[in-house]
Amino acid sequence: MDRRLLGTLAIAAIVSSALVNLLFTEKVERTIEILKNDWDVPAAGRLPIQEHRFPYTLSMIVRRPVHDLVLKFAVLRNQTFVANYTDWQNLTMKEKALRIKRVRDLDEKARSLSEVVDLEVLQAEVDFDWGNKRLKLLLLDYSPCLEGLAPPQAGMDIPVVFALIFDAAGNLSQFYAGYPEFFLDRMSSIQDLVIQLNDNATTYSPTVIDQPGSFSLDDLPALGTVRFRDLRKDDRLFFSMAVNGARVGGTEAIMQVVRIRLDGEYQDPIINILRR
Numbered sequence: 001m002d003r004r005l006l007g008t009l010a011i012a013a014i015v016s017s018a019l020v021n022l023l024f025t026e027k028v029e030r031t032i033e034i035l036k037n038d039w040d041v042p043a044a045g046r047l048p049i050q051e052h053r054f055p056y057t058l059s060m061i062v063r064r065p066v067h068d069l070v071l072k073f074a075v076l077r078n079q080t081f082v083a084n085y086t087d088w089q090n091l092t093m094k095e096k097a098l099r100i101k102r103v104r105d106l107d108e109k110a111r112s113l114s115e116v117v118d119l120e121v122l123q124a125e126v127d128f129d130w131g132n133k134r135l136k137l138l139l140l141d142y143s144p145c146l147e148g149l150a151p152p153q154a155g156m157d158i159p160v161v162f163a164l165i166f167d168a169a170g171n172l173s174q175f176y177a178g179y180p181e182f183f184l185d186r187m188s189s190i191q192d193l194v195i196q197l198n199d200n201a202t203t204y205s206p207t208v209i210d211q212p213g214s215f216s217l218d219d220l221p222a223l224g225t226v227r228f229r230d231l232r233k234d235d236r237l238f239f240s241m242a243v244n245g246a247r248v249g250g251t252e253a254i255m256q257v258v259r260i261r262l263d264g265e266y267q268d269p270i271i272n273i274l275r276r
């Protein structure tokens with residue numbers, strides 16, 4: 001056989017092997033993979049106001065060992081208003097958010113508290129798809145300032161999480177305010193909630209008498225926070241929740257925020273918006 005042909009085949013084999021190794025390495029270096037993030041509603045992105053069970057599912061697979069994985073849920077309502085755009089152009093997204101009094105007041109309190117205790121304000125800027133438009137979203141989460149003071153199984157209905165959506169011109173398009181929780185009016189709206197690691201599932205229900213082995217909604221983890229420890233490669237995590245659309249008050253759009261923290265590092269948040 002021609003030596004040049006042998007050389008060409010050898011180089012091709014090396015390149016092919018290197019490409020396979022590279023692709024495989026990139027695949028396993030992803031710590032987790034989101035398999036499903038879906039609201040099963042009749043119209044895309046709309047939660048009807050009717051007596052019906054509407055389920056939400058979040059599932060993921062672990063691609064490499066994780067010591068500590070935390071899911072932090074928050075639920076917000078649309079409270080959009082006409083913004084003051086005076087001297088707006090040269091402001092950062094955070095500075096624009098501080099033009100809103102409720103955000104500014106809470107930010108000032110958080111900064112004062114940070115002088116006494118160690119705390120963090122979670123801030124994330126992400127690209128966000130709304131219809132056929134690509135928008136910018138600023139998420140400000142002040143809940144860590146209060147988590148250390150909250151009693152076990154505490155709920156919260158004070159707005160401490162804010163989301164601002166900006167259009168391509170940098171103007172405020174939508175404003176949402178809410179708090180850390182699995183869903184609005186959880187005691188009346190949630191029909192069932194399941195947290196599962198592989199085959200081990202824990203079910204929460206408002207009617208534990210009718211569902212032996214399940215826990216009451218009163219026993220849900222505090223402040224919409226779910227924690228998994230010492231996860232191994234290929235472990236599968238599931239979170240499912242069904243809500244009754246008729247028992248969710250208000251007609252304003254609802255934003256669901258899911259923050260994922262892997263061994264202390266926050267990933268980009270998952271954002272779902274449900275119109276009413």
